[in-house]
Amino acid sequence: MKKTKNILALAAGLFFMVTLSSGAAIKKPADKKDVKSDGFVVLELFTSEGCSSCPRADELLGNVQKQTGDKPIYILAYHIDYWDHQGWRDIFSSPEHTKRQYWYATKLNSQVYTPQVVVNGKAEFVGSDEAALTNVLRNSLEGVPANTLKITGKPETGKMAVAYEASGNRNVDLMIAVVQKNAIRQIKRGENGGRTLRHVQIVRKLESFKLSNTGIGEVSVSLPGEFSSGEWEVIGFLQDTKTGEIFAADKLNS
Template sequence: MKPIKIFAFTAAIAITALVSAAFINHKTLAPKENVKATGAGFVVVELFTSEGCSSCPPADELVAKIQKEDYNKPVYILAFHVDYWNRLGWKDVFSNADYSKRQNEYARWLNLQSVYTPQIVVNGKKEFVGSQEGTLRNAITEGLRTMAAGTLALSAQREQGSISVQYQTKDVAKNTSLLLALVQKTAQTNVKSGENGGHVLSHVQIVRKLQSQPLDKSGNGAVTIALPDGFNAQGWELVGFIQNTSSGAILAATKYEFSTGVAK
């Protein structure tokens, strides 16, 4: 575990609801909706990692194993590559300062004195070292057994260079935001320097773009997301979730598979 002190930033991102959805085909088409039933639990696993950190590959391998085992369960893995390791010998091509800010916001929400890699946060409520398999499995079991608070429905349409997403929620409380993450499912990097120099690292569920939308009383609206370079419908998905901007708790989540047009 590599602790690195970083000042906490303020951010906004949100609460309330369960999941359901339907979206997009990789060709332009009319949006369709597929609302998932309320009641079952869900789990959002956020891994904060870096290619420059020698302690991170075991955590990357762990979430890859969990992804394979729990593919048909409402377990949504998001790998955020932070940027504060970039100055220490290797620049992570997937890193983004916004992801470091998000991790610092969790430090504020969870009353931590510092952030570190690899770190996992589950449903915005529990954090621990990202390579602790038993702790992660227990947190997933607990999350799947916890009743969801409401519903989230998404539909989307592919446009030229962007995606138009429509959303509907029920029972939305105050201080909540909808977060939409464009995720690249797999990638490999030949790391040439830094702590992992000389190794080929494999990654899963890499967040390539994260966009937030504050929710109003209606709980309904639309947002446009610009597609990042390298987007490929066969190897990407969209994960949506609702988070409380005061506590960090996540109470609804769903994902959409671009390759199949199926919401889970």
Template sequence: MILKNLIGTAAFVALMFIVSAFVYKNKAEESHQNLSSKNNGFAVLELFTSEGCSSCPPADALMGKIAEEYKDKPVYILAYHVDYWNHLGWKDKFSSAENSQRQQQYSSTLNSQVYTPQLVANGKKEFVGSDQNAVESAIQNALFSSNNIKIDLEAKILSKEITVNYKTAETNSQNKLLITLIEKKSSSNVAKGENEGHHLQHWQIVHQQNQISLKSTSEGTTSFPLPENFNPNDWEVIGLIQNTKSGEILGSAKVLF
């Protein structure tokens, strides 16, 4: 009350507002830091793309940018090259029917159309893969809200194959483990089709994905044929735990060679 009399009522109210705001801000920052320190979030970005689609190069380039920007964060990118645009005059050498089938599964689960470039975040939300604002927002939401089920991975290079040892505490029969062999970066000179004459860069290319049921076992070994001209620095393995009914990604991990 003495301070109020000295500086006047209006000034006193203003001063109390500033002090209250300062205290509130610090409490909010402290709360956010506590949540961040306890958070076990992750973001899985699955891009469906094609060298036969003229709308896809910007999405591919965005994945390269995201991969660099979040290289030290639990952000996992998988680029599936689909094969249904190959009839337009150019066969995408990275494409496969399995990649197209995975997108069809998401179409059914998420009640969405099949198109390129399409991006699915943590198996729960889909949007145009070249929409940078949507991608950044999805990453931030996933990192803050998701809870990562632990997956232990160990990759070994043998003479003709890559073996991956996996282990997880997850045993829900509705979940499956996906072990994916990823090429970090590659490129193509496109001679025909919608991207004719363009040199296209790609990032985080899916080459093979092995699906493992967690119904009866939560640890074991899976393998991939050793790619031609294999350089360990150019490849990685990503593991995902996914609910077979909802499509939600529940866990993720990565191992380098």
């Protein structure tokens, strides 16, 4: 498998560089007059250590993670548990993650498979599809979202008080994800047996809260015991639980 050098290049303005499998690079320079970079994108990857096609998706999103900088790109990787009976148990897997993927299947009328990426809760594609990922990043960062979200907070022992300010549609829930930024795992059995896998943006906890009437408030989020500053982050987003669409997102680094 030939390694992808860049998915996203962010410089003064916004442009994308895609390195194709042939190694040729295509640059799309941005005209500052035409670019609207006030949009955002939430990429939710459903993956598993037991799936042989999943490492490619982890690699692609890992490249995005490295190059995002301060752009409004939010990556959430959910390790599902239905691969755990195929010879290797993914220690990051959770039945709640599987439940969320099935929930999206009903909203998007899609199949349940890995690796799958859901974009802003309203579209999906195969997570190893580099071209689809590039198009999503380009298109989703254009335009101005109707809603806004700002979260702040500092971790304490075992918990975090997250203050939020949300504007726009109130028929949404505040979703808070506690994310481990990186992990390296030696896989001994299953389809990826013998491989060393690098995971990014692993969702370790996801909680849902109702917004206050004013859109301003504070919620308490429990933190995993291994939570540590610098290696984890907290991502918040506003989601319509009837349609699945995500209207705004923000994050804070620990």
